Amino acid sequence: xxxxxxxxxxxxxxxxxxxxxxxxxxxxxxxxxxxxxxxxxxxxxxxxxxxxxxxxxxxxxxxxxxxxxxxxxxxxxxxxxxxxxxxxxxxxxxxx
Numbered sequence: 791x792x793x794x795x796x797x798x799x800x801x802x803x804x805x806x807x808x809x810x811x812x813x814x815x816x817x818x819x820x821x822x823x824x825x826x827x828x829x830x831x832x833x834x835x836x837x838x839x840x841x842x843x844x845x846x847x848x849x850x851x852x853x854x855x856x857x858x859x860x861x862x863x864x865x866x867x868x869x870x871x872x873x874x875x876x877x878x879x880x881x882x883x884x885x886x
Contacts, residue, residue, distance in 0.1 A: 792864055799857065799868020806853050806869070807876050811846025840883040847876045 819829035833839055850873045857866040 795862070795864035796868040796871070799862075799865030800872045801868070802853060802865065803850050803869035803872025803876075806849045807843070807846045807872065809846075810849040811842045814842055814845040837883075840880045843876060843880045843883065847873055847880075850876075 815830050815833075816826055819826050822829060824832075830842075833842055850869055854866050854869045854873075857863075857869060
């Protein structure tokens, strides 16, 4: 039961990161007057996907505190695990 709650929090953290990265890409594309896919491809070609991933993880902070406020500690732990995974992936993309 506890593992299931942590897993649900982990999935919530990953989805939050995907939504955050998509939102950042959308905002940057509007500022640069380009398309969503063009902006994403330019980040990919410049090997700067780590930036989008790091910015996309910011909503996890809000999700974490929301879950703590609702007394859902095990789901909050899952969000922390997802954030640590995203941090490791971001670190790997930056230095490799």
